[in-house]
Amino acid sequence: MEELVEDLTRGNVTEVKVVLASVVAALAVYQVVLMSIGYGKLRLPFLGSGPASSAHRAIGDTIVVVTVVVALMCLTYFGLEEDEAVLHAVSGFALLGVVAFKVAVIRWWHGLGRYLPALGITVLLLFAFTWATSAGDFLVGGAE
């Protein structure tokens, strides 16, 4: 698996991970804007709540796939042995857990639907923290 990740990224595992993590973090912010329109908290003349919610769902599905790919790259290539990456690993696992729970609420546990806004904000914060402890660190501090 480690070799597959290295082959797919042509040896630039960290760089590809940083790009993908930055893309999903930026899309997570956009998702909050879309859902604010979806819930009617933000009103725009050119975008209704229905289309905003549909776009939120489509982009969300993409984000989940990319996030799982990044998580797999991270686990198989970098592992969990580094002390300084503990915070990143904890927030990453928490992120995957909350995303999985949110998807379950949307698909099956409709009774918990009132918690979706809180879950969405939690996902955004976890995305931001996970990005900051890895990709953000890399972009600010440079490759070491």
Add this chain to the structure above:
Amino acid sequence: MRGDSHALQMLGSLFVAAAIVATVIAIVTSEFGPTSVAELDARDERRDQRLDRAEERREQRIELREERREQRGG
């Protein structure tokens, strides 16, 4: 008509998402600097040439110093 408007607005939202993705990729990759093999090879070549020139200048200085010493001595 309503369905058309819904699809159009959704497409517009997805287009914005694609623009965000392209912008983030451009910004983040620009932080990495050159990554193409040709650019990295050219950079290595320039560094080697610079080191060679510095080495040549050092050797010339040493030769010149020795010549002067010989002239003074002889």
